[in-house]
Amino acid sequence: MKILYFAWLRQRTGTSAETIELPADVHTVAELMEHIGQRHPAFAEAVAAKGIVRCAVNQRHVDRDHPVANGDEVAFFPPVTGG
Numbered sequence: 001m002k003i004l005y006f007a008w009l010r011q012r013t014g015t016s017a018e019t020i021e022l023p024a025d026v027h028t029v030a031e032l033m034e035h036i037g038q039r040h041p042a043f044a045e046a047v048a049a050k051g052i053v054r055c056a057v058n059q060r061h062v063d064r065d066h067p068v069a070n071g072d073e074v075a076f077f078p079p080v081t082g083g
Contacts, residue, residue, distance in 0.1 A: 001070050003036065005043075006077035009053065012042035022070045029055050030064040032074065047076075054079060 001022050010016045013036075026035050033053075037044025047053045055062055056075045068074060 001068070002073045004073065004075040006075065008078060009043065009046060009076050012046055013040045022068065027067055028064065029057065029062060029066050029068055029074070032068050033064070033076075043076075052078065 002017065002019050004017050005013050005015065022032075023035060026032050033047045033055075034044075037047060050064075054077050055064070055066075056077075057066055057068060057072050059073065059075075
């Protein structure tokens, strides 16, 4: 599974992308966020407030209950604003 981090999440994790093997007990975006948070404590702090960090699976915006699988591309990013 490829994981991408954008904007200030990149600084919190220390990387813009990483490849991981999905643990057998991780089935949803929320469980993946928890798993990543164990590896990157600053990421755990960022995602603790629901609604702050958005997620896309295979370039499609999804909710935290969306399923994930090995081979997926998962991107995490803060809300985007524009003017």
